[in-house]
Amino acid sequence: MPPIPADFHPDLERFIGTARWFGGKGRPFRVTGARRAGELGGDGGAQVVVELVSVTYDDGVGGVELYQVPLSLRREPEERLEHAFVGRWDDLHVYDAVHDREAMALWLRAFGSAPTAEPTAGTAADGLLFHRSADEELDLTAQAAMLSAEQSNSSVVFGEQALMKVFRKVTPGVNPDIQVHDVLTRAGCDHVAALYGWLDVTGEAPEGSGGSVIQLAMLQQFLRTASDGWELARASVRNLFAEADLHADEVGGDFAGESARLGIALAETHVVLAEEFPTEQLDQAALQQVADGMTARLDAAVDVLPELAAYAEQLRPLFAAVAGLEGLTVQRIHGDLHLGQTLRTVKGWKLVDFEGEPARPLADRLLPESVWRDVAGMLRSFDYAAQVVHREFDSDPRAESDVVEQRLHRADEWSERNRDAFVAAYAGREVTAAERVLLAAFEADKAVYECVYEARNRPGWVMIPLSAVARLAGGAPPAVAE
Ligand SMILES: Nc1ncnc2c1ncn2[C@@H]1O[C@H](COP(=O)(O)OP(=O)(O)O)[C@@H](O)[C@H]1O
Numbered sequence: 225m226p227p228i229p230a231d232f233h234p235d236l237e238r239f240i241g242t243a244r245w246f247g248g249k250g251r252p253f254r255v256t257g258a259r260r261a262g263e264l265g266g267d268g269g270a271q272v273v274v275e276l277v278s279v280t281y282d283d284g285v286g287g288v289e290l291y292q293v294p295l296s297l298r299r300e301p302e303e304r305l306e307h308a309f310v311g312r313w314d315d316l317h318v319y320d321a322v323h324d325r326e327a328m329a330l331w332l333r334a335f336g337s338a339p340t341a342e343p344t345a346g347t348a349a350d351g352l353l354f355h356r357s358a359d360e361e362l363d364l365t366a367q368a369a370m371l372s373a374e375q376s377n378s379s380v381v382f383g384e385q386a387l388m389k390v391f392r393k394v395t396p397g398v399n400p401d402i403q404v405h406d407v408l409t410r411a412g413c414d415h416v417a418a419l420y421g422w423l424d425v426t427g428e429a430p431e432g433s434g435g436s437v438i439q440l441a442m443l444q445q446f447l448r449t450a451s452d453g454w455e456l457a458r459a460s461v462r463n464l465f466a467e468a469d470l471h472a473d474e475v476g477g478d479f480a481g482e483s484a485r486l487g488i489a490l491a492e493t494h495v496v497l498a499e500e501f502p503t504e505q506l507d508q509a510a511l512q513q514v515a516d517g518m519t520a521r522l523d524a525a526v527d528v529l530p531e532l533a534a535y536a537e538q539l540r541p542l543f544a545a546v547a548g549l550e551g552l553t554v555q556r557i558h559g560d561l562h563l564g565q566t567l568r569t570v571k572g573w574k575l576v577d578f579e580g581e582p583a584r585p586l587a588d589r590l591l592p593e594s595v596w597r598d599v600a601g602m603l604r605s606f607d608y609a610a611q612v613v614h615r616e617f618d619s620d621p622r623a624e625s626d627v628v629e630q631r632l633h634r635a636d637e638w639s640e641r642n643r644d645a646f647v648a649a650y651a652g653r654e655v656t657a658a659e660r661v662l663l664a665a666f667e668a669d670k671a672v673y674e675c676v677y678e679a680r681n682r683p684g685w686v687m688i689p690l691s692a693v694a695r696l697a698g699g700a701p702p703a704v705a706e
């Protein structure tokens with residue numbers, strides 16, 4: 225196929241700008257180029273072009289970002305793909321390929337023909353190199369279906385066997401999600417879905433990438449019996465609200481046992497990560513850098529959400545205290561842990577999505593960090609679950625104020641109970657004073673990150689992390705109306 229013409233760029237801008245996975249929401253941008261990573265199909269059947277689309281922001285911050293956009297090209301309009309329509313390119317009707325079953329079957333077949341014996345060998349489709357990392361025989365007749373919970377990337381399930389995650393924002397270099405799944409699968413870690421394969425671009429490395437590979441997708445075991453930790457936690461809060469005169473430990477849907485099991489799953493995963501990746505003891509200069517990083521993120525966040533300024537001065541000493549700690553060991557961690565990254569299966573809790581915070585530079589996401597950062601991410605998530613349900617119940621202005629008050633109290637109680645159960649099981653011993661300082665600092669750092677995330681993606685939820693910032697800063701709750 226010829227390259228995408230420049231007059232298709234406005235269609236790409238419209239499509240990317242409204243996609244859930246687009247990390248630049250709220251910032252005016254332009255599509256400044258589209259490079260063909262590869263092509264699949266075309267012999268009379270479905271035809272797919274995989275484009276790496278360059279996005280440049282009008283504010284000039286952050287340089288060019290690359291987004292993977294696989295496009296399905298159709299001669300006739302496809303009614304069932306209307307929701308995935310991108311635009312017209314000459315006489316072609318162009319759709320987001322991840323929604324197109326026939327297009328996705330091409331990916332699965334390419335994975336199916338990749339040899340498994342040599343992990344470095346692969347099947348090359350035009351420009352694309354498919355790798356297999358496990359002997360699992362793939363069912364090539366399995367139907368593809370998009371996972372509706374589309375988040376930072378797009379995930380497609382093949383039957384009940386495999387799940388392919390198509391990375392959207394791509395950066396030249398090792399993809400942390402593929403890397404960690406590969407290592408943990410080989411190490412026999414029980415708390416992740418096994419890696420089956422991955423997809424690289426074979427063509428010339430893009431300018432400025434230092435010759436690095438670009439990794440486009442990951443194929444892994446589909447956890448058929450999984451329930452999302454975020455859904456389960458909220459169901460437990462709802463259950464508590466239904467009996468608002470009872471305490472969290474008195475109702476049937478109590479979650480504390482699951483929170484404790486989740487703490488153990490995280491601790492066990494951290495142990496394997498520490499065995500398989502380098503660990504390091506931070507010296508004073510490195511600790512200072514960690515503290516400075518938190519402060520710098522706070523300063524940048526105040527520019528995005530000025531309401532944070534009211535708490536900035538109280539947060540600074542909390543971050544500065546990190547520089548005064550001694551003997552902090554760092555290792556590879558999850559990096560963006562929250563309840564939405566946990567799945568409860570019949571075989572226990574699994575952790576997903578080891579990509580780290582999507583907004584962080586790739587190099588930073590590969591660095592060893594303190595395990596308490598992951599713990600803090602989960603603590604924030606317990607708070608979110610309680611607060612989100614509280615809003616579901618009490619967004620009605622006619623709700624009686626004493627009932628609202630009571631439920632708010634129960635929400636806090638639920639959050640505290642589950643946070644405590646999680647930390648106690650994770651640590652398996654008393655948490656030291658130094659660890660408590662770290663936890664509070666990482667929790668505040670995460671809440672600051674969430675303020676930016678919500679301001680850009682879900683402005684109606686910004687009060688959830690902002691209230692947490694206020695609590696951690698020891699100040700009065702925010703009075704900002706939503
Ligand atoms: N191996 C799996 N089996 C079943 N469901 C999964 C699996 N991996 C992820 N999921 C589901 O897909 C959703 C998105 O996956 P995730 O890795 O978090 O993607 P993203 O990077 O887009 O946030 C998760 O919330 C989870 O519910």
Ligand SMILES: O=P(O)(O)O[C@H]1O[C@H](CO)[C@@H](O[C@H]2O[C@H](CO)[C@@H](O)[C@H](O)[C@H]2O)[C@H](O)[C@H]1O
Pocket residue numbers: 375376454560562563564577580581582601604605606608609674677
């Ligand atoms: O799952 P992603 O890697 O895309 O993570 C991003 O999106 C998350 C929301 O989906 C966001 O998580 C925040 O909201 C969650 C509830 O939806 C809550 O449980 C988390 O605690 C909260 O941080 C995450 O921060 C962001 O990186």
